[in-house]
Amino acid sequence: MSIIIDNKTKVVVQGITGYQGRYHSAAMREFGTKVVAGTTPGKGGETVNDIPVYNFVSEAIEDTGANTSCIFVPAPACKDAALEAIDAGIHTVVIVTEHLPVLDAIHVVSVARARGVTVIGPNCPGVASPGKAKVGILPNKIFKEGSTGVVSKSGTLTYEIVNAITEHDVGQSTCVGIGGDRVSGTSFIDILERFQKDKQTKRIVMVGEIGGTAEEEAAEYIKHNVQKPVVAYIAGRTAPPGKRMGHAGAIIARGRGTAESKIKALEEAGVKVAKFPTDVPDLLKE
């Protein structure tokens, strides 16, 4: 088993006719994902990489049985795209789009929660369950099937760490990039809960960064609810307060959100925290 996506995942790519949609629908297929449909308003009837394009998500579901959406739609139209997918009956929505206004994220996430829909992102690289499926933009070649679950706020840093553990022959059950925005559909805790329940997952890697208190909340959750070993890396130990470090959420504001506080909370919860991203494989083997 894996979490969030598996062999039954059937993907509709929203915004498939754009550069990113075209490139990544092909890459997802190459990974083994069943990409069954795409949507772009006004382009229904066309095909992209032999994938049928529809005007509406509801039509795509009716024709192809799509159950998961991957959104590449630009930020100004992204809220509409996500709401359309949720309303049409998609059960998992992966929002790759970055720079979504925070109020739009709050709206989408609250509706999704009320409808029981899983939203990953926004501003995330997506989800990969090696050997089964990938939804998003993670590079195909860094993965290896196995029993380590990875959850991260970051994109490229996740690739760095996954690549390092794969090179040490440690495979992954599922890798989830939850995104680095201030408001995300899925939190560390949501994913930790699923990894704890998942039979394939034996150990967990958590990659956090400065800003907010999600890592501290995760530490508290781990202390009481997670029995599987957890290794963490926190980026931004040297980030100065008040500077936004690339991600909208990565900012030490009003003294809160420091790496120090997160590392302390995680260590107190029994989590091993790596000094360098490349130390993660060794800590996993201990």
Next chain:
Amino acid sequence: MKLLEYVAKGVLAKHGIPVPDGFVVTSADQIRRVPGPVMVKAQVLIGGRGKAGGIKSADSVEEARKLAASIIGMDIRGFVAKEVLIERRLDVAKELYLGVTIDRSHRSLVLMASPDGGMDIESVPEDRILMLTIDPLIGFAPYHARKAAAFVGLEKEQAAQFATVCERLIDVVQKEDAELAEINPLVVTKDGRVVAGDAKVTIDSDALFRHQEYEKYEEDLTPLEAKAKSEDIAFVQLDGNIGVIANGAGLTMATLDSINMYGGKAGMFLDLGGTDDPEKVKKAMQLMLEANPKVVLINIFGGITKCDTVAKGVLEAMEGQANRPPMVVRIKGVNEEQGRKMLANAGMIPASGLSEAAEKASQESLR
């Protein structure tokens, strides 16, 4: 983006929140008359203006002009006051705090209220601040305002005015796409009116596509940061001497941290993000050289970004540069072989992993 006080007050007024009568000037001789006793306030995007001497009280036109002349051009913690706000002085009976911002944990808005206004909210004890999470499915409702009014100790007519201000401050956030709207102090005057004494509004820069009216305002960026922004490159200046070029926020931060572990210190970083355009890489590299670091460290993990694209952009930026700093390069991912070869031929220091790259760059910087 943060708005200056007078701009923020204009936004509050647009949504029906009472603010003192006032006007803004860029030179003292623009002050023709004052509406009685006034405050003369430096307009800068940083807190602590009062302590720095940027807020003064005047009783006459002459005094207001004299104070304005002394404040305009004043450097307040690195921010120069180009404008001053002249506004009617309030007869203060009570100073409250009211703010609305994003509650990350609850994925919602939060209304914050305190009876202890007029001071830095950071220094107010937690039990003196009410934090009301506004469930997005419920929205802001009168009971929220009643709770807040009771917490700050208002009754009757003032409680009703306060409730209206709460509701309108939520409007400011929702209609203007603000990520922070704060009134500190929210003044109850001796004649019983509830008026915004100060205002802080930060607009969500990701929402500027639907609020072009804010694009004309300056942000608190260094000149190089502003230039980078106009070219759509994330560039941040820090206080060390190693220039870091990486892709992705997390990887960039991890690179800065790793440098630090080896005793080096980053002076600036530049996040290429997910570009695959050699022209953008070239511009980024030129900006980096302009910032004049002692060493440059390039750390790329290519997914969308292809390694040969990065190499091409870097080499083009180097053409005709006589005195370039030593460069440590670590690239990984799509087309890494080609990229690595192109850069090695140009005399750059190769590194195979993140730690090795950080170590080499730190050594070079300490040389």
